[in-house]
Amino acid sequence: MPEPKIKPRLPKGMRDFLPQEMLKREHVFSVVREVFHLYGFEPLQTPVLELTETLMGKYGEDAEKLIFNAQHPGGKEELSLRYDLTVPLARVVGQYQNEITLPFKRYQLSPVWRAERPQRGRYREFYQCDADIVGIKDMSADAEILGVIVTALKRLGFLQFNVKINNRKLLTGMGQFSGVPDSQLGDLYRSVDKFDKIGADGVKGELLTRGIDNEAIGRMMDLIQSRQEGLENLDYLQSVMGDIPAAAEGIRELRELAGHLSAAYISMENYEFDFTMVRGLGYYTGPIFETVITEPNLGSVTGGGRYDNLIGLFRKDSLPTTGTSLGIERIIDLMSELNLYPAHLGGTVVQLLVTVFGDETRIESTKLAAELRAQGVRTELYMEDKNLGKQFQHADKKGIPLVAILGTDEIYQGVVKLKRLKDGEEVSVERGAAAETIQTLLEQPI
RNA sequence: GUGGCUAUAGUUCAGCGGCAGAACGCCUGUUUGUGGAGCAGGAUGUCAUGGGUUCAAAUCCCAUUAGCCACCCCA
Structure with missing residues (x-):
C-alpha cells in the first residue's frame, strides 16, 4: 500500500x-x-x-x-x-x-x-x-x-403555501399603542416572532420575563392575535388604533398592497395578514413578508x-x-x-450511450456520436475497450435511458440499433433517422 | 457563544473486556453482440487521534479533533 x-x-x-x-x-x-x-x-x-x-x-x-x-x-x-x-x-x-x-x-x-x-x-x-x-x-x-x-x-x-404579510410601521404602532417603551421594542418583536413556535402563552411568559408591563402585554396580545378574514383584520386594527400615525400608515400600506394583489390575480388563498410575523433584520421599514409551506x-x-x-x-x-x-x-x-x-x-444529463465493439468499429461509433451530437442528442461515447455487457452496465448504473449498438452488421447495413433500457424496447433504424427515433424513444412512455 | 449525543469497511450500522462483523455498494465469474434479477467467488479496516487502566481494550477512563442535535440567531 x-x-x-x-x-x-x-x-x-x-x-x-x-x-x-x-x-x-x-x-x-x-x-x-x-x-x-x-x-x-x-x-x-x-x-x-x-x-x-x-x-x-x-x-x-x-x-x-x-x-x-x-x-x-x-x-x-x-x-x-x-x-x-x-x-x-x-x-x-x-x-x-x-x-x-x-x-x-x-x-x-x-x-x-x-x-x-x-x-x-x-x-x-x-x-x-x-x-x-x-x-x-x-x-x-x-x-x-x-x-x-x-x-x-x-x-x-x-401546492399549499401561505405568504404571511405584516408591516413594520404597524408593529411600531402596536408597540406605541400598547405602551411598550421604544427601548423594549426589539425584545417585544423577538418574542412575538416566536408566536408560531411557543404559542400565545409562551409569548406572554417571555415578555413578562423580559420585564414588559403586564397591561401592555395584554393589549399587545389582543392586537397581534387578531386573525379575521382578509381585510376585516385591517378594519379591526384601524378601529382600535387608527389614531396612532405609524399604525394608520401601516394599515394604509397593507390596504393598498391588497388592492394591487387582487388586480394581479393573486388569490387570497395564497396570502394572509399575520401580525405575529416579525422577521429579524433591523433595516425593514414597511411591509414584510414570509412564506410558509x-x-x-x-x-x-x-x-x-x-x-x-x-x-x-x-x-x-x-x-x-x-x-x-x-x-x-x-x-x-x-x-x-x-x-x-x-x-x-x-441522474445524468446523458440521453444516449454509443457503444463500441472494438478497435475496428470505433471510428464508426465516433462518427455516429458526432452526428447525433450535431443534431442535439446528449451523447456519451464509450471510451474504454470492454465488452458490450460492461457498456450496458455502465449505462444502467448512470441512468442513461438509451443505448446505441453499432456492430459490424449494423455498419454494413447502414443502420444503428437503439435500445431503451427501461423496458428493453429495441429498434433498428437508418443512421440518418437515428436522432428522430431517439427523440421518440425518449418521449414515449412505452 | 451555551448545553447534549456520536466516532468500527466506500456507505449505513452491529459488536460493549478475550481471533474485526452484517447489509448495501465495489470487483471477478456465470464463456466472449445486450444492462437490471439470480447464483458462485473475492477485495477492503492504524476500530477518529493521543495518553491511561488491565494478563488482555474497538469495548472501560481522560484529553484532543471532527461530525450530529437542541438553544441563541437565522436562510
Whole structure:
C-alpha cells in the first residue's frame, strides 16, 4: 500500500454537490430564474469579497461576528466574504447611479457565507436568491415581489403555501399603542416572532420575563392575535388604533398592497395578514413578508420586505426598496421531501450511450456520436475497450435511458440499433433517422 | 457563544473486556453482440487521534479533533 495521503475533507459547514444533486439544484435555479425574467427582473453579479467597511454596521452586532474575514499575507485592503446579497445591492446602487435606470429590478442567485455553527439545513456557505425593486415607493412594487414569490413556488410544484404579510410601521404602532417603551421594542418583536413556535402563552411568559408591563402585554396580545378574514383584520386594527400615525400608515400600506394583489390575480388563498410575523433584520421599514409551506407544515421558504433607508448608507439620498429572498436551500430540501422534482431529471444529463465493439468499429461509433451530437442528442461515447455487457452496465448504473449498438452488421447495413433500457424496447433504424427515433424513444412512455 | 449525543469497511450500522462483523455498494465469474434479477467467488479496516487502566481494550477512563442535535440567531 502507498503511504497515507491527505485525508479528503471539507471546511466546517460547507458542501460539495455531486452531479446527481447538481441536476436538482440547477432545476430549481432555472425555474426561479425563468420566473424572475417573466416579471422583468435582470441578473446582477457582485464579487464574493467586499471591503469589510461595506459590510460593517449593517446587520447588527451579533450578526457581524458571523462575517468571514478574507485576509491574505501582506494584504492592504480589509476584505470580507459577503454575508448576504442585499448590502452588495445597496452598494451597487450607490456606486453606479449613472448606469442604473430606475426602477432597478434585479435578481441575484449566489452563495453567501456566515460563520455560524452548522446544523441541519444551516450551512456556512449557502445560496441566496434575491429579487428586489429599487426606486419605487408605491405598494405596486411590493405586489410585484409577492407575485414573483407566488409564481415561483407554484412553478416549482408547491401546492399549499401561505405568504404571511405584516408591516413594520404597524408593529411600531402596536408597540406605541400598547405602551411598550421604544427601548423594549426589539425584545417585544423577538418574542412575538416566536408566536408560531411557543404559542400565545409562551409569548406572554417571555415578555413578562423580559420585564414588559403586564397591561401592555395584554393589549399587545389582543392586537397581534387578531386573525379575521382578509381585510376585516385591517378594519379591526384601524378601529382600535387608527389614531396612532405609524399604525394608520401601516394599515394604509397593507390596504393598498391588497388592492394591487387582487388586480394581479393573486388569490387570497395564497396570502394572509399575520401580525405575529416579525422577521429579524433591523433595516425593514414597511411591509414584510414570509412564506410558509402549509401542507405539510415545513417552515418558511421565503422572507423579505421593504427597506427604504438602507441604500441611503451608500448614497446621498436613499431610494425606496422592497424585495424578497427565496430560501433556496430549504426549497431544494423540501422539493426532495415532497417529491417535486420532475422524473426526467434522472441522474445524468446523458440521453444516449454509443457503444463500441472494438478497435475496428470505433471510428464508426465516433462518427455516429458526432452526428447525433450535431443534431442535439446528449451523447456519451464509450471510451474504454470492454465488452458490450460492461457498456450496458455502465449505462444502467448512470441512468442513461438509451443505448446505441453499432456492430459490424449494423455498419454494413447502414443502420444503428437503439435500445431503451427501461423496458428493453429495441429498434433498428437508418443512421440518418437515428436522432428522430431517439427523440421518440425518449418521449414515449412505452 | 451555551448545553447534549456520536466516532468500527466506500456507505449505513452491529459488536460493549478475550481471533474485526452484517447489509448495501465495489470487483471477478456465470464463456466472449445486450444492462437490471439470480447464483458462485473475492477485495477492503492504524476500530477518529493521543495518553491511561488491565494478563488482555474497538469495548472501560481522560484529553484532543471532527461530525450530529437542541438553544441563541437565522436562510
